[in-house]
Amino acid sequence: MSKVHKFPFVIAFADTDAEGIVYHARYLEIAERARMNWLKGHFSIGDDVGFVVKELNIKYFSPLRLSDEVVVETVMTDVGAAVVKIEQKFMKNDSVCAIMTLRVAYLGKDMQPKRIPEEFIRDLI
Amino acid sequence: MSKVHKFPFVIAFADTDAEGIVYHARYLEIAERARMNWLKGHFSIGDDVGFVVKELNIKYFSPLRLSDEVVVETVMTDVGAAVVKIEQKFMKNDSVCAIMTLRVAYLGKDMQPKRIPEEFIRDLI
Amino acid sequence: MSKVHKFPFVIAFADTDAEGIVYHARYLEIAERARMNWLKGHFSIGDDVGFVVKELNIKYFSPLRLSDEVVVETVMTDVGAAVVKIEQKFMKNDSVCAIMTLRVAYLGKDMQPKRIPEEFIRDLI
Amino acid sequence: MSKVHKFPFVIAFADTDAEGIVYHARYLEIAERARMNWLKGHFSIGDDVGFVVKELNIKYFSPLRLSDEVVVETVMTDVGAAVVKIEQKFMKNDSVCAIMTLRVAYLGKDMQPKRIPEEFIRDLI
Numbered sequence: 148m149s150k151v152h153k154f155p156f157v158i159a160f161a162d163t164d165a166e167g168i169v170y171h172a173r174y175l176e177i178a179e180r181a182r183m184n185w186l187k188g189h190f191s192i193g194d195d196v197g198f199v200v201k202e203l204n205i206k207y208f209s210p211l212r213l214s215d216e217v218v219v220e221t222v223m224t225d226v227g228a229a230v231v232k233i234e235q236k237f238m239k240n241d242s243v244c245a246i247m248t249l250r251v252a253y254l255g256k257d258m259q260p261k262r263i264p265e266e267f268i269r270d271l272i
Numbered sequence: 273m274s275k276v277h278k279f280p281f282v283i284a285f286a287d288t289d290a291e292g293i294v295y296h297a298r299y300l301e302i303a304e305r306a307r308m309n310w311l312k313g314h315f316s317i318g319d320d321v322g323f324v325v326k327e328l329n330i331k332y333f334s335p336l337r338l339s340d341e342v343v344v345e346t347v348m349t350d351v352g353a354a355v356v357k358i359e360q361k362f363m364k365n366d367s368v369c370a371i372m373t374l375r376v377a378y379l380g381k382d383m384q385p386k387r388i389p390e391e392f393i394r395d396l397i
Numbered sequence: 398m399s400k401v402h403k404f405p406f407v408i409a410f411a412d413t414d415a416e417g418i419v420y421h422a423r424y425l426e427i428a429e430r431a432r433m434n435w436l437k438g439h440f441s442i443g444d445d446v447g448f449v450v451k452e453l454n455i456k457y458f459s460p461l462r463l464s465d466e467v468v469v470e471t472v473m474t475d476v477g478a479a480v481v482k483i484e485q486k487f488m489k490n491d492s493v494c495a496i497m498t499l500r501v502a503y504l505g506k507d508m509q510p511k512r513i514p515e516e517f518i519r520d521l522i
Numbered sequence: 523m524s525k526v527h528k529f530p531f532v533i534a535f536a537d538t539d540a541e542g543i544v545y546h547a548r549y550l551e552i553a554e555r556a557r558m559n560w561l562k563g564h565f566s567i568g569d570d571v572g573f574v575v576k577e578l579n580i581k582y583f584s585p586l587r588l589s590d591e592v593v594v595e596t597v598m599t600d601v602g603a604a605v606v607k608i609e610q611k612f613m614k615n616d617s618v619c620a621i622m623t624l625r626v627a628y629l630g631k632d633m634q635p636k637r638i639p640e641e642f643i644r645d646l647i
Contacts, residue, residue, distance in 0.1 A: 159558050161420060161551040165413035165463045171325040172300035172411065176536040179297070183534050183589075200296040204329045210383075213415045214558075258335075284433050286426040286547065288540035290588045295536060301411040308409050308464075338540045339433075421575040422554070425547035450546040454579045460633075508585075 150271075152221040154181035158213055168210035175203070178235045178247055181219035190266035196254040198231070205247040215239055226268060229253050229260040275396075277346040279306035283338055293335035300328070303360045303372055306344035315391035321379040323356070330372040340364055348397060354378050354385040400521075402471040404431035408461055418460035425453070428485045428497055431469035440516035446504040448481070455497040465489055476518060479503050479510040525646075527596040529556035533586055543585035550578070553610045553622055556594035565641035571629040573606070580622040590614055601643060604628050604635040 156177050164170040182198075211217060218238045225232035230252050237245040255261035281302050289295040307323075336342060343363045350357035355377050362370040380386035406427050414420040432448075461467060468488045475482035480502050487495040505511035531552050539545040557573075586592060593613045600607035605627050612620040630636035 157555070157558065157562075159551070159555045160414040160416065161422065161554050163415035164410040165415070165417045166321055166324065166410065167415045167417075170411060171328065172297045172304070175297035175300065176534070179536055180532070180534045183532065187532075187589075196291055199291065200332060202329070202331045203296065204327070206327045207325060214562075282430070282433065282437075284426070284430045285539040285541065286429055286545060289535040290538035290540070290542045291535065292540045292542075297536065301409070304411050305407070305409045308407065312407075312464075339437075416571055416574065421578065422547045422550035425550065429547070446541055449541065450582060452579070452581045453546065454577070456577045457575060 150222070152181070152185040154184045154219045154221065156180065156217045156219060158211055158215045158217065160213065162211075163213050168212055169215075171205075171207065174205060174207075174237065174245055174247065177217070177237075178219060178221075178249075181221050181235060182233070185221050186267075186271070189270040190264050192264070194256045195261060196256060196258060198251045199254050200249055201230070201252045202250040203247065204249075205245060207245045209239075209242070209244050211237065211239065211244055217244070223271060224248070226263070228262055231263065275347070277306070277310040279309045279344045279346065281305065281342050281344060283336055283340045283342065285338065287336075288338050293337055294340075296330075296332065299330060299332075299362060299370055299372065302342070302362075303344060303346075303374075306346050306360060307358070310346050310396070311392075314395040315389050317389070319381045320386060321381060321383055323376045324379050325374055326355070326377045327375040328372065329374075330370060332370045334364075334367070334369050336362065336364065336369055342369070349373070351388070351393060351397060353387055356388065400472070402431070402435040404434045404469045404471065406430065406467050406469060408463055408465045408467065410463060412461075413463050418462055419465075421455075421457065424455060424457075424487060424495055424497065427467070427487075428469060428471075428499075431471050431485060432483070435471050435521070436517075439520040440514050442514070444506045445511060446506060446508055448501045449504050450499055451480070451502050452500040453497065454499075455495060457495045459489075459492070459494050461487065461489065461494055467494070473521060474498070476513070478512055481513065525597070527556070527560040529559045529594045529596065531555065531592045531594060533588055533590045533592065535588065537586075538588050543587055544590075546580075546582065549580060549582075549612060549620055549622065552592070552612075553594060553596075553624075556596050556610060557608070560596050561642075561646070564645040565639050567639070569631045570636060571631060571633060573626045574629050575624055576605070576627045577625040578622065579624075580620060582620045584614075584617070584619050586612065586614065586619055592619070598646065599623070601638070603637055606638065 162173045220236040233249045235247045253263045287298045345361040358374045360372045378388045412423045470486040483499045485497045503513045537544050537548045595611040608624045610622045628638045
Protein backbone atom coordinates (compact mmCIF):
# COMPACT_ATOMS: atom_id res chain seq x y z
CA MET A 148 0.00 0.00 0.00
CA SER A 149 2.64 2.56 0.90
CA LYS A 150 5.59 3.75 -1.18
CA VAL A 151 8.95 2.04 -0.63
CA HIS A 152 11.59 4.28 0.90
CA LYS A 153 15.25 3.52 0.13
CA PHE A 154 18.12 4.44 2.43
CA PRO A 155 21.76 3.74 1.48
CA PHE A 156 24.25 2.94 4.22
CA VAL A 157 27.92 1.93 4.27
CA ILE A 158 29.11 -0.60 6.87
CA ALA A 159 31.90 0.69 9.15
CA PHE A 160 34.06 -1.08 11.76
CA ALA A 161 31.65 0.24 14.39
CA ASP A 162 28.97 -2.04 12.91
CA THR A 163 31.04 -5.23 12.78
CA ASP A 164 32.12 -7.77 15.38
CA ALA A 165 34.94 -10.27 15.84
CA GLU A 166 33.18 -12.78 13.56
CA GLY A 167 33.99 -10.31 10.77
CA ILE A 168 30.32 -9.62 10.04
CA VAL A 169 27.79 -6.98 11.07
CA TYR A 170 26.78 -7.53 14.71
CA HIS A 171 23.15 -8.66 14.88
CA ALA A 172 21.98 -5.75 17.05
CA ARG A 173 23.42 -3.21 14.62
CA TYR A 174 20.77 -4.00 12.03
CA LEU A 175 18.26 -2.39 14.39
CA GLU A 176 20.29 0.82 14.58
CA ILE A 177 20.75 1.01 10.82
CA ALA A 178 17.02 0.40 10.39
CA GLU A 179 16.27 3.26 12.79
CA ARG A 180 18.45 5.60 10.69
CA ALA A 181 16.46 4.51 7.64
CA ARG A 182 13.11 5.20 9.37
CA MET A 183 14.37 8.58 10.54
CA ASN A 184 15.34 9.51 7.00
CA TRP A 185 11.94 8.29 5.80
CA LEU A 186 9.96 10.35 8.33
CA LYS A 187 12.15 13.44 8.04
CA GLY A 188 10.16 16.56 7.37
CA HIS A 189 6.88 14.68 7.02
CA PHE A 190 5.35 15.58 10.35
CA SER A 191 6.09 17.07 13.74
CA ILE A 192 5.76 15.18 17.03
CA GLY A 193 5.51 18.41 19.06
CA ASP A 194 5.73 17.50 22.76
CA ASP A 195 4.89 13.85 22.14
CA VAL A 196 7.39 11.09 22.79
CA GLY A 197 6.70 9.88 19.26
CA PHE A 198 7.11 6.37 17.87
CA VAL A 199 8.36 3.61 20.15
CA VAL A 200 9.11 0.04 19.05
CA LYS A 201 6.76 -2.45 20.76
CA GLU A 202 7.69 -5.63 18.92
CA LEU A 203 10.31 -6.56 16.41
CA ASN A 204 11.22 -9.63 14.38
CA ILE A 205 14.35 -10.02 12.29
CA LYS A 206 15.55 -12.87 10.07
CA TYR A 207 19.20 -12.92 9.02
CA PHE A 208 19.78 -14.61 5.65
CA SER A 209 23.30 -13.70 4.62
CA PRO A 210 25.85 -11.68 6.57
CA LEU A 211 26.89 -8.11 5.85
CA ARG A 212 30.56 -7.15 6.04
CA LEU A 213 32.87 -4.15 6.36
CA SER A 214 32.50 -1.61 3.51
CA ASP A 215 29.33 -3.25 2.17
CA GLU A 216 26.96 -0.78 0.59
CA VAL A 217 23.53 -1.65 1.88
CA VAL A 218 20.16 -0.24 0.92
CA VAL A 219 17.43 -0.40 3.54
CA GLU A 220 13.96 -0.58 1.95
CA THR A 221 11.24 0.60 4.31
CA VAL A 222 7.52 0.14 3.74
CA MET A 223 4.45 0.50 5.93
CA THR A 224 2.35 -2.65 5.94
CA ASP A 225 -0.46 -1.63 8.29
CA VAL A 226 -1.75 1.50 10.03
CA GLY A 227 -4.02 1.57 13.06
CA ALA A 228 -5.14 4.46 15.28
CA ALA A 229 -1.99 4.48 17.40
CA VAL A 230 0.05 1.63 15.95
CA VAL A 231 1.93 1.14 12.68
CA LYS A 232 3.44 -2.00 11.17
CA ILE A 233 6.62 -1.59 9.16
CA GLU A 234 8.76 -3.93 7.10
CA GLN A 235 12.42 -3.21 6.42
CA LYS A 236 14.64 -5.16 4.04
CA PHE A 237 18.44 -5.04 4.00
CA MET A 238 19.43 -5.26 0.33
CA LYS A 239 22.88 -5.84 -1.12
CA ASN A 240 23.19 -5.96 -4.91
CA ASP A 241 19.46 -6.68 -5.18
CA SER A 242 19.49 -9.65 -2.85
CA VAL A 243 17.82 -9.62 0.55
CA CYS A 244 20.30 -10.10 3.42
CA ALA A 245 17.82 -9.61 6.27
CA ILE A 246 14.14 -8.81 6.80
CA MET A 247 12.81 -6.97 9.82
CA THR A 248 9.21 -6.38 10.78
CA LEU A 249 8.19 -3.96 13.53
CA ARG A 250 5.11 -2.97 15.43
CA VAL A 251 5.55 0.63 16.48
CA ALA A 252 3.27 2.63 18.80
CA TYR A 253 2.81 6.38 18.86
CA LEU A 254 3.10 7.76 22.42
CA GLY A 255 2.08 11.13 23.82
CA LYS A 256 4.21 13.01 26.33
CA ASP A 257 2.69 10.93 29.16
CA MET A 258 4.16 7.79 27.52
CA GLN A 259 0.62 6.57 26.74
CA PRO A 260 -0.59 5.51 23.25
CA LYS A 261 -2.00 8.43 21.26
CA ARG A 262 -3.64 8.91 17.87
CA ILE A 263 -1.02 9.21 15.12
CA PRO A 264 -0.80 12.76 13.66
CA GLU A 265 -2.81 13.31 10.43
CA GLU A 266 0.16 14.50 8.36
CA PHE A 267 1.91 11.21 9.02
CA ILE A 268 -0.94 9.21 7.51
CA ARG A 269 -1.42 11.66 4.65
CA ASP A 270 2.22 11.89 3.57
CA LEU A 271 3.55 8.42 4.04
CA ILE A 272 0.89 6.03 2.90
CA MET B 273 13.68 -28.47 30.13
CA SER B 274 16.89 -26.58 30.73
CA LYS B 275 18.00 -24.71 33.83
CA VAL B 276 17.31 -20.97 33.99
CA HIS B 277 20.45 -18.84 33.97
CA LYS B 278 20.30 -15.43 35.65
CA PHE B 279 22.51 -12.50 34.68
CA PRO B 280 22.34 -9.16 36.53
CA PHE B 281 23.04 -5.96 34.63
CA VAL B 282 22.92 -2.26 35.52
CA ILE B 283 21.68 0.23 32.90
CA ALA B 284 24.21 2.97 32.01
CA PHE B 285 23.88 6.12 29.89
CA ALA B 286 25.41 4.13 27.01
CA ASP B 287 22.25 1.99 26.97
CA THR B 288 19.71 4.83 26.98
CA ASP B 289 18.43 7.22 24.33
CA ALA B 290 16.88 10.69 24.20
CA GLU B 291 13.47 9.26 25.11
CA GLY B 292 15.02 8.60 28.53
CA ILE B 293 14.64 4.84 28.20
CA VAL B 294 16.84 1.95 27.08
CA TYR B 295 17.27 2.05 23.30
CA HIS B 296 15.49 -0.91 21.71
CA ALA B 297 18.62 -2.34 20.04
CA ARG B 298 20.50 -2.37 23.34
CA TYR B 299 18.36 -5.21 24.69
CA LEU B 300 20.05 -7.43 22.11
CA GLU B 301 23.52 -6.48 23.37
CA ILE B 302 22.60 -7.02 27.00
CA ALA B 303 21.08 -10.38 26.04
CA GLU B 304 24.33 -11.35 24.31
CA ARG B 305 26.29 -10.56 27.49
CA ALA B 306 23.87 -12.80 29.38
CA ARG B 307 24.34 -15.69 26.91
CA MET B 308 28.09 -15.26 27.05
CA ASN B 309 28.04 -15.49 30.83
CA TRP B 310 25.79 -18.55 30.55
CA LEU B 311 28.07 -20.39 28.10
CA LYS B 312 31.30 -19.38 29.80
CA GLY B 313 33.53 -22.31 30.55
CA HIS B 314 30.98 -24.85 29.37
CA PHE B 315 32.53 -25.71 26.04
CA SER B 316 35.14 -24.67 23.51
CA ILE B 317 34.38 -23.63 19.95
CA GLY B 318 37.95 -24.32 18.79
CA ASP B 319 38.33 -22.96 15.25
CA ASP B 320 34.57 -22.77 14.66
CA VAL B 321 32.78 -19.48 14.20
CA GLY B 322 30.39 -20.59 16.94
CA PHE B 323 26.80 -19.50 17.49
CA VAL B 324 25.26 -16.97 15.13
CA VAL B 325 21.78 -15.47 15.51
CA LYS B 326 19.52 -16.47 12.60
CA GLU B 327 16.20 -15.10 13.81
CA LEU B 328 15.12 -13.00 16.72
CA ASN B 329 11.83 -11.74 18.13
CA ILE B 330 11.49 -9.24 20.94
CA LYS B 331 8.42 -7.83 22.66
CA TYR B 332 8.85 -4.69 24.79
CA PHE B 333 6.33 -4.47 27.66
CA SER B 334 7.61 -1.72 29.94
CA PRO B 335 10.65 0.49 29.46
CA LEU B 336 13.95 0.19 31.32
CA ARG B 337 15.70 3.34 32.55
CA LEU B 338 19.07 4.65 33.71
CA SER B 339 20.42 2.85 36.82
CA ASP B 340 17.77 0.12 36.64
CA GLU B 341 19.03 -3.21 37.92
CA VAL B 342 17.90 -5.80 35.45
CA VAL B 343 18.16 -9.56 35.59
CA VAL B 344 18.25 -11.41 32.27
CA GLU B 345 16.82 -14.92 32.58
CA THR B 346 18.06 -17.23 29.83
CA VAL B 347 16.66 -20.67 29.05
CA MET B 348 17.00 -23.07 26.16
CA THR B 349 13.65 -24.07 24.73
CA ASP B 350 14.71 -26.40 21.92
CA VAL B 351 17.88 -28.10 20.65
CA GLY B 352 18.43 -29.47 17.16
CA ALA B 353 21.55 -30.84 15.49
CA ALA B 354 22.93 -27.42 14.55
CA VAL B 355 20.28 -25.04 15.85
CA VAL B 356 19.19 -23.95 19.31
CA LYS B 357 16.16 -21.98 20.43
CA ILE B 358 16.58 -19.66 23.39
CA GLU B 359 14.23 -17.48 25.40
CA GLN B 360 15.48 -14.49 27.36
CA LYS B 361 13.41 -12.42 29.77
CA PHE B 362 14.35 -8.97 31.03
CA MET B 363 13.18 -8.86 34.65
CA LYS B 364 12.96 -5.84 36.95
CA ASN B 365 11.70 -6.47 40.50
CA ASP B 366 10.13 -9.75 39.40
CA SER B 367 8.13 -8.26 36.56
CA VAL B 368 8.88 -9.00 32.90
CA CYS B 369 9.89 -5.86 30.95
CA ALA B 370 10.70 -7.62 27.68
CA ILE B 371 10.82 -11.13 26.21
CA MET B 372 13.18 -12.16 23.46
CA THR B 373 13.25 -15.44 21.56
CA LEU B 374 16.12 -16.45 19.31
CA ARG B 375 16.97 -19.15 16.83
CA VAL B 376 20.73 -19.55 16.88
CA ALA B 377 22.81 -21.69 14.50
CA TYR B 378 26.19 -23.25 15.20
CA LEU B 379 28.67 -22.52 12.37
CA GLY B 380 32.00 -24.13 11.57
CA LYS B 381 34.99 -22.13 10.40
CA ASP B 382 33.66 -22.21 6.82
CA MET B 383 30.55 -20.29 8.03
CA GLN B 384 28.42 -23.39 7.34
CA PRO B 385 26.05 -25.03 9.88
CA LYS B 386 27.79 -27.68 11.96
CA ARG B 387 26.81 -30.17 14.66
CA ILE B 388 26.77 -28.51 18.09
CA PRO B 389 29.63 -29.73 20.35
CA GLU B 390 28.68 -32.52 22.79
CA GLU B 391 29.75 -30.65 25.93
CA PHE B 392 27.33 -27.89 25.09
CA ILE B 393 24.38 -30.28 25.09
CA ARG B 394 25.60 -32.14 28.16
CA ASP B 395 26.28 -29.13 30.34
CA LEU B 396 23.51 -26.76 29.52
CA ILE B 397 20.36 -28.77 29.12
CA MET C 398 44.71 11.15 46.58
CA SER C 399 41.49 9.22 46.15
CA LYS C 400 40.82 5.52 46.56
CA VAL C 401 41.10 3.30 43.49
CA HIS C 402 37.80 1.76 42.41
CA LYS C 403 37.93 -1.57 40.54
CA PHE C 404 35.25 -2.72 38.10
CA PRO C 405 35.43 -6.13 36.39
CA PHE C 406 34.02 -6.51 32.89
CA VAL C 407 33.92 -9.35 30.36
CA ILE C 408 34.32 -8.53 26.65
CA ALA C 409 31.39 -9.66 24.47
CA PHE C 410 30.93 -9.73 20.67
CA ALA C 411 29.07 -6.42 21.01
CA ASP C 412 32.36 -4.81 22.07
CA THR C 413 34.52 -6.18 19.25
CA ASP C 414 34.96 -5.28 15.59
CA ALA C 415 36.06 -7.01 12.40
CA GLU C 416 39.74 -6.58 13.36
CA GLY C 417 38.98 -9.11 16.10
CA ILE C 418 39.70 -6.63 18.88
CA VAL C 419 37.64 -4.30 21.06
CA TYR C 420 36.44 -1.35 18.98
CA HIS C 421 38.16 1.85 20.12
CA ALA C 422 34.94 3.69 21.02
CA ARG C 423 33.77 0.83 23.23
CA TYR C 424 36.44 1.60 25.83
CA LEU C 425 34.50 4.79 26.58
CA GLU C 426 31.29 2.86 27.20
CA ILE C 427 33.00 0.33 29.45
CA ALA C 428 34.64 3.21 31.33
CA GLU C 429 31.24 4.83 31.84
CA ARG C 430 29.89 1.59 33.35
CA ALA C 431 32.88 1.61 35.70
CA ARG C 432 32.23 5.22 36.77
CA MET C 433 28.57 4.46 37.29
CA ASN C 434 29.41 1.55 39.53
CA TRP C 435 31.88 3.78 41.40
CA LEU C 436 29.37 6.58 42.01
CA LYS C 437 26.47 4.27 42.79
CA GLY C 438 24.75 5.12 46.04
CA HIS C 439 27.30 7.80 46.92
CA PHE C 440 25.19 10.83 46.13
CA SER C 441 22.02 12.01 44.45
CA ILE C 442 21.91 14.39 41.48
CA GLY C 443 18.26 15.37 42.16
CA ASP C 444 17.03 17.40 39.20
CA ASP C 445 20.52 18.17 37.94
CA VAL C 446 21.82 16.81 34.64
CA GLY C 447 24.83 15.51 36.56
CA PHE C 448 28.30 14.81 35.22
CA VAL C 449 29.04 15.42 31.55
CA VAL C 450 32.33 14.60 29.81
CA LYS C 451 34.05 17.78 28.54
CA GLU C 452 37.38 16.35 27.41
CA LEU C 453 38.79 12.90 27.10
CA ASN C 454 42.15 11.38 26.15
CA ILE C 455 42.79 7.70 25.63
CA LYS C 456 45.97 5.81 24.78
CA TYR C 457 45.66 2.24 23.51
CA PHE C 458 48.68 0.05 24.37
CA SER C 459 47.61 -3.51 23.69
CA PRO C 460 44.31 -4.72 22.25
CA LEU C 461 41.52 -6.41 24.20
CA ARG C 462 39.72 -9.41 22.70
CA LEU C 463 36.55 -11.46 22.97
CA SER C 464 36.07 -13.08 26.42
CA ASP C 465 38.90 -11.06 27.99
CA GLU C 466 38.30 -10.33 31.65
CA VAL C 467 39.18 -6.70 32.13
CA VAL C 468 39.35 -4.67 35.32
CA VAL C 469 38.79 -0.93 35.00
CA GLU C 470 40.62 1.01 37.72
CA THR C 471 39.11 4.42 38.34
CA VAL C 472 40.68 7.17 40.40
CA MET C 473 40.01 10.87 40.82
CA THR C 474 43.09 12.96 40.14
CA ASP C 475 41.73 16.47 40.72
CA VAL C 476 38.58 18.14 42.07
CA GLY C 477 37.49 21.70 41.39
CA ALA C 478 34.26 23.52 42.21
CA ALA C 479 32.34 22.17 39.23
CA VAL C 480 34.93 20.02 37.46
CA VAL C 481 36.58 16.70 38.24
CA LYS C 482 39.54 14.97 36.63
CA ILE C 483 39.48 11.20 36.47
CA GLU C 484 41.94 8.55 35.31
CA GLN C 485 40.79 5.11 34.22
CA LYS C 486 43.09 2.19 33.45
CA PHE C 487 42.06 -0.92 31.54
CA MET C 488 43.93 -3.80 33.21
CA LYS C 489 44.31 -7.38 31.99
CA ASN C 490 46.33 -9.77 34.16
CA ASP C 491 47.99 -6.81 35.89
CA SER C 492 49.18 -5.14 32.70
CA VAL C 493 47.77 -1.85 31.46
CA CYS C 494 46.04 -2.18 28.06
CA ALA C 495 44.77 1.40 27.84
CA ILE C 496 44.74 4.60 29.90
CA MET C 497 41.98 7.16 29.72
CA THR C 498 41.88 10.59 31.35
CA LEU C 499 38.72 12.69 31.53
CA ARG C 500 37.69 16.16 32.51
CA VAL C 501 34.08 15.97 33.65
CA ALA C 502 31.81 18.91 34.53
CA TYR C 503 28.84 18.89 36.87
CA LEU C 504 25.78 20.50 35.25
CA GLY C 505 22.55 21.74 36.80
CA LYS C 506 19.16 21.20 35.18
CA ASP C 507 19.75 24.30 32.99
CA MET C 508 22.80 22.51 31.46
CA GLN C 509 25.07 25.11 33.13
CA PRO C 510 28.08 24.24 35.36
CA LYS C 511 27.09 23.90 39.03
CA ARG C 512 28.90 23.23 42.32
CA ILE C 513 29.46 19.50 42.85
CA PRO C 514 27.28 18.08 45.69
CA GLU C 515 29.04 17.81 49.08
CA GLU C 516 28.44 14.08 49.51
CA PHE C 517 30.31 13.42 46.29
CA ILE C 518 33.44 15.10 47.62
CA ARG C 519 33.08 13.56 51.07
CA ASP C 520 32.54 9.98 49.97
CA LEU C 521 34.79 9.56 47.01
CA ILE C 522 38.01 11.36 47.77
CA MET D 523 48.62 20.53 4.27
CA SER D 524 45.98 18.03 3.22
CA LYS D 525 42.56 18.70 1.72
CA VAL D 526 39.59 18.91 4.09
CA HIS D 527 37.09 16.08 3.66
CA LYS D 528 33.46 16.76 4.61
CA PHE D 529 31.03 14.06 5.72
CA PRO D 530 27.38 14.85 6.53
CA PHE D 531 25.61 12.82 9.19
CA VAL D 532 22.16 12.98 10.79
CA ILE D 533 21.81 12.20 14.51
CA ALA D 534 19.43 9.31 15.30
CA PHE D 535 18.05 7.99 18.62
CA ALA D 536 20.80 5.36 18.51
CA ASP D 537 23.35 8.16 18.99
CA THR D 538 21.67 9.89 21.92
CA ASP D 539 21.42 9.15 25.62
CA ALA D 540 19.04 9.92 28.49
CA GLU D 541 20.56 13.40 28.90
CA GLY D 542 18.94 14.15 25.54
CA ILE D 543 22.28 14.71 23.82
CA VAL D 544 24.66 12.64 21.72
CA TYR D 545 26.45 10.12 23.97
CA HIS D 546 30.14 11.03 24.22
CA ALA D 547 31.42 7.71 22.82
CA ARG D 548 29.24 8.04 19.72
CA TYR D 549 31.36 10.88 18.38
CA LEU D 550 34.12 8.32 17.85
CA GLU D 551 31.83 6.09 15.78
CA ILE D 552 30.59 8.97 13.66
CA ALA D 553 34.20 10.06 13.16
CA GLU D 554 35.11 6.55 12.00
CA ARG D 555 32.30 6.66 9.41
CA ALA D 556 33.73 9.98 8.21
CA ARG D 557 37.26 8.55 7.89
CA MET D 558 35.91 5.51 6.07
CA ASN D 559 34.13 7.73 3.57
CA TRP D 560 37.33 9.77 3.18
CA LEU D 561 39.54 6.73 2.48
CA LYS D 562 37.01 4.95 0.29
CA GLY D 563 38.46 3.89 -3.03
CA HIS D 564 41.79 5.59 -2.36
CA PHE D 565 43.85 2.55 -1.57
CA SER D 566 43.69 -1.13 -0.73
CA ILE D 567 44.90 -2.66 2.52
CA GLY D 568 45.19 -6.16 0.99
CA ASP D 569 45.85 -8.63 3.82
CA ASP D 570 46.93 -5.92 6.26
CA VAL D 571 44.94 -5.10 9.37
CA GLY D 572 45.01 -1.48 8.25
CA PHE D 573 44.72 1.62 10.40
CA VAL D 574 44.27 1.25 14.14
CA VAL D 575 43.70 4.12 16.58
CA LYS D 576 46.61 4.43 19.05
CA GLU D 577 45.67 7.66 20.79
CA LEU D 578 42.71 9.94 20.71
CA ASN D 579 41.74 13.26 22.27
CA ILE D 580 38.31 14.83 22.08
CA LYS D 581 37.00 18.15 23.41
CA TYR D 582 33.23 18.63 23.62
CA PHE D 583 32.15 22.28 23.25
CA SER D 584 28.41 22.21 22.68
CA PRO D 585 26.11 19.20 22.65
CA LEU D 586 24.57 17.61 19.56
CA ARG D 587 20.93 16.49 19.65
CA LEU D 588 18.43 14.24 17.88
CA SER D 589 17.94 15.13 14.19
CA ASP D 590 20.91 17.51 14.13
CA GLU D 591 22.62 17.62 10.76
CA VAL D 592 26.32 17.44 11.48
CA VAL D 593 29.25 17.77 9.10
CA VAL D 594 32.47 16.04 10.12
CA GLU D 595 35.53 17.79 8.68
CA THR D 596 38.54 15.50 8.45
CA VAL D 597 42.09 16.62 7.74
CA MET D 598 45.48 14.97 8.03
CA THR D 599 47.88 16.99 10.13
CA ASP D 600 50.99 14.81 10.02
CA VAL D 601 52.25 11.73 8.19
CA GLY D 602 55.07 9.46 9.33
CA ALA D 603 56.28 6.12 7.98
CA ALA D 604 53.66 4.06 9.78
CA VAL D 605 51.70 6.68 11.70
CA VAL D 606 49.26 9.41 10.70
CA LYS D 607 47.81 12.27 12.71
CA ILE D 608 44.27 13.34 11.93
CA GLU D 609 42.02 16.13 13.14
CA GLN D 610 38.23 15.86 12.93
CA LYS D 611 35.80 18.66 13.67
CA PHE D 612 32.09 18.21 14.33
CA MET D 613 30.38 21.20 12.71
CA LYS D 614 26.78 22.33 13.08
CA ASN D 615 25.71 25.43 11.15
CA ASP D 616 29.35 26.49 10.81
CA SER D 617 30.13 26.32 14.50
CA VAL D 618 32.46 23.74 16.01
CA CYS D 619 30.70 21.43 18.48
CA ALA D 620 33.65 19.12 19.15
CA ILE D 621 37.24 18.61 18.03
CA MET D 622 38.95 15.25 17.94
CA THR D 623 42.61 14.50 17.23
CA LEU D 624 43.90 11.01 16.58
CA ARG D 625 47.18 9.23 16.18
CA VAL D 626 46.57 6.23 13.95
CA ALA D 627 49.05 3.45 13.13
CA TYR D 628 49.11 1.27 10.04
CA LEU D 629 49.40 -2.43 10.94
CA GLY D 630 50.29 -5.41 8.79
CA LYS D 631 48.54 -8.75 9.10
CA ASP D 632 50.83 -9.67 12.02
CA MET D 633 49.40 -6.69 13.98
CA GLN D 634 52.82 -4.98 13.78
CA PRO D 635 53.40 -1.41 12.48
CA LYS D 636 54.04 -1.34 8.72
CA ARG D 637 54.88 1.30 6.12
CA ILE D 638 51.74 3.07 4.90
CA PRO D 639 50.84 2.17 1.27
CA GLU D 640 52.08 4.67 -1.36
CA GLU D 641 48.63 5.36 -2.85
CA PHE D 642 47.41 6.50 0.53
CA ILE D 643 50.06 9.21 0.72
CA ARG D 644 49.68 10.18 -2.92
CA ASP D 645 45.91 10.51 -2.97
CA LEU D 646 45.10 11.99 0.35
CA ILE D 647 47.71 14.59 1.12
